[in-house]
Amino acid sequence: MKKFKCSVCGYIYEGDAAPATCPVCGAPASEFIEEKTAKKSWLHDKNNNIYIIAYSTVMVVIVAAVLAFASLGLQSKQNANIVVEKKSAILMSIGQGTEADKAPNKTAYIDEEYAKYITDSYVVNASGDKVENADAFSLLIDLKAQYDKPEAERELPVFVSKSDDGVVRYILPVWGAGLWGPIWGYVALESDWDTIYGVVFDHKSETPGLGAEIATPAFEDQFKGKEIFKEGEMVSIAVLKGAGASAGNNNAVDAVSGGTITSRGVQTMLKTCFSGYAAYIEKQRAEMNASQVAVAAEEPLAAENINVNEESNE
Amino acid sequence: MSSKEKEPLFSAKNIKLLTSPFSQSNPVIVQILGICSALAVTAKMKPAFVMAISVTVVTAFSNLIMSLLRKTIPSRIRIIVQLVVIAALVILVDQVLKAYVYDVSKQLSVFVGLIITNCIIMGRVEAFALGNKPWPSFLDGIGNGAGYGIILIIISFFRELLGSGTLWGYQVIPDWCYQHGYSNNSLMLLPPMALIIVGLIIWIHRSYNKNLIDK
Numbered sequence: 001m002k003k004f005k006c007s008v009c010g011y012i013y014e015g016d017a018a019p020a021t022c023p024v025c026g027a028p029a030s031e032f033i034e035e036k037t038a039k040k041s042w043l044h045d046k047n048n049n050i051y052i053i054a055y056s057t058v059m060v061v062i063v064a065a066v067l068a069f070a071s072l073g074l075q076s077k078q079n080a081n082i083v084v085e086k087k088s089a090i091l092m093s094i095g096q097g098t099e100a101d102k103a104p105n106k107t108a109y110i111d112e113e114y115a116k117y118i119t120d121s122y123v124v125n126a127s128g129d130k131v132e133n134a135d136a137f138s139l140l141i142d143l144k145a146q147y148d149k150p151e152a153e154r155e156l157p158v159f160v161s162k163s164d165d166g167v168v169r170y171i172l173p174v175w176g177a178g179l180w181g182p183i184w185g186y187v188a189l190e191s192d193w194d195t196i197y198g199v200v201f202d203h204k205s206e207t208p209g210l211g212a213e214i215a216t217p218a219f220e221d222q223f224k225g226k227e228i229f230k231e232g233e234m235v236s237i238a239v240l241k242g243a244g245a246s247a248g249n250n251n252a253v254d255a256v257s258g259g260t261i262t263s264r265g266v267q268t269m270l271k272t273c274f275s276g277y278a279a280y281i282e283k284q285r286a287e288m289n290a291s292q293v294a295v296a297a298e299e300p301l302a303a304e305n306i307n308v309n310e311e312s313n314e
Numbered sequence: 315m316s317s318k319e320k321e322p323l324f325s326a327k328n329i330k331l332l333t334s335p336f337s338q339s340n341p342v343i344v345q346i347l348g349i350c351s352a353l354a355v356t357a358k359m360k361p362a363f364v365m366a367i368s369v370t371v372v373t374a375f376s377n378l379i380m381s382l383l384r385k386t387i388p389s390r391i392r393i394i395v396q397l398v399v400i401a402a403l404v405i406l407v408d409q410v411l412k413a414y415v416y417d418v419s420k421q422l423s424v425f426v427g428l429i430i431t432n433c434i435i436m437g438r439v440e441a442f443a444l445g446n447k448p449w450p451s452f453l454d455g456i457g458n459g460a461g462y463g464i465i466l467i468i469i470s471f472f473r474e475l476l477g478s479g480t481l482w483g484y485q486v487i488p489d490w491c492y493q494h495g496y497s498n499n500s501l502m503l504l505p506p507m508a509l510i511i512v513g514l515i516i517w518i519h520r521s522y523n524k525n526l527i528d529k
Contacts, residue, residue, distance in 0.1 A: 052388045059395060063402045070406050074413040081416035101483075205423065 003035035093186035120160040128279030176269025211262030335461030362470035366463025377455030477502030
C-alpha cells in the first residue's frame with residue numbers, strides 16, 4: 001500500500017496508484033505526489049513509542065543517580081544538624097542553652113553546653129533494667145522505631161543532667177502523634193522521679209495558632225512543678241479542656257483552646273511514654289525509698305555510736 | 315544557523331528578558347502567579363529571602379535544562395519531563411537547605427517541596443524555555459525568579475517590621491516605643507495581611523504603570 005497526497009488540497013489517497021481525479025478537489029492524477037513513508041529509525045522519531053520509553057528510562061535513571069548522589073553527599077551534614085537540634089531541645093528542657101541564637105557558632109555552643117550539663121545517658125528496657133552497650137543518642141535519633149514496637153520490647157533513652165549547683169535531673173524524650181503529624185518533646189524530671197522540672201515540645205505540622213501552640217512557653221510552662229505520680233501511682237499528666245480546668249490539680253494542665261486533638265495527642269503521648277519508663281521509674285523510686293529508710297534507720301545508730309564513743313572516752 | 319549573526323551575551327534583548335519580570339511582567343503582581351507561597355513564607359525576612367533564592371535557582375536551572383533538552387523531548391510526555399526536571403531540582407535545593415541552613419529550612423517546611431507546584435516555574439518552562447535557546451532561557455528564569463523574590467522581600471519587610479518589630483531577626487523598633495504603648499500588630503504575622511500588602515503593591519505599581527491597567 002502506498003500513499004498519494006493531492007498537492008492541491010492535501011487529500012491523502014491510499015492505494016497502489018494515484019486515483020484518476022482527486023475526490024475532494026477534482027485535481028488530475030498528475031497533481032498527486034507519492035508520500036514517502038520513509039522509515040525513520042526510532043532514534044530519530046520523537047513520537048516513536050520505543051523512543052519515548054527509552055527517553056523516560058534514561059531520564060529517570062539519571063535523575064535518580066543525581067539525587068542519590070546529592071543525598072549521600074549531604075547526609076552527614078544534615079544528620080549533624082539534627083543532632084544539634086536534639087541536643088538543643090534536651091538543654092531547653094532543663095532551661096539551658098538559651099543563648100544559642102546569639103552565639104556566633106551555634107553548633108560549638110550547643111556542643112559545649114551539652115557537654116557541661118548532660119553528664120550521663122543510658123538506655124532502659126521495659127522491665128526497668130539498664131541496657132548494656134546501648135547508645136542513648138543514636139536511639140533518640142530514631143525514637144519512632146522504638147514506639148512502633150510493642151511496649152515490652154521498647155528500649156528507651158534517659159539523659160541525666162547536673163545543674164550548676166549540682167542538682168541531678170533526668171530527661172525523658174517523648175514521642176507521639178498530633179493532629180497532622182508527629183509531635184515530640186523532652187520532659188525533665190527532678191531527682192524524685194515525680195515532679196516535672198520543665199518540658200519542651202515540638203511538632204512537625206500542627207496548625208499554627210492552634211495545635212502548634214503546644215510548642216510555646218505559655219503551654220510548656222504549665223508543666224513546671226506538676227507531678228506524674230498521685231498517691232504512689234503513676235497517673236501521667238492529663239491535658240484538660242477548658243481554661244482553668246486544671247486549677248489545683250497537680251496531675252493536669254490546661255489544653256490549648258482550638259487545638260483539642262493536638263492537646264489530646266500530648267496527653268496520650270505522655271501516658272504512653274511514661275508507661276514505657278514505668279518499670280524503671282518504679283525501681284528508682286523503690287531504691288530511693290529504701291535508701292531513705294536505711295538512712296533514717298542508720299542515723300539513730302550512728303548517734304548512739306557517738307554517744308558510746310563519748311562515754312568510753314570519759 | 316551559521317548564517318545568523320552571533321548575538322552578544324548581554325544584548326538589549328537578553329537584558330530585557332532579565333529585567334522585565336521585575337516590573338512590567340512581574341510574575342506576582344502582574345501575572346498573579348505564585349501567590350500561595352508569597353503568603354505563606356513572608357512573615358519573616360530571612361525565610362522569604364531563602365525562598366526567593368531557592369525559587370530563582372529552580373526557575374533558572376529548570377529553564378536551562380529544558381531548553382537544552384527541548385529538541386529531544388517527545389511532545390507526548392513533555393509535561394512529565396518538565397515535572398521530573400523541576401522536582402529533581404527542588405529536591406536538590408531542599409537537601410542543600412537542610413544541610414546548610416537547617417533552621418530556615420524548618421521554617422519553610424513544606425513550602426520548599428511545594429516549589430514544584432509553583433506556577434511561575436511551569437509557566438516559564440512551557441512558555442519560554444521550550445521555544446528558546448539555553449542562554450536566553452536561563453536569563454528569563456533568573457529574571458522571573460528574582461521578580462518573584464523582590465515581591466517576597468518587600469512583603470516580608472513590612473510584615474516583619476510591623477508584626478514583630480524586627481528586621482532580619484534584629485530588633486529595630488526601640489524599647490521606649492513599647493514602653494510608651496506601641497505594640498506589634500500580630501495580624502501582620504497572619505497570611506491574610508500578606509494578601510492585603512500584595513494588593514497595595516499592585517495598586518501602587520499600576521498607578522505608575524498605566525499601560526497595565528485593564529480598560
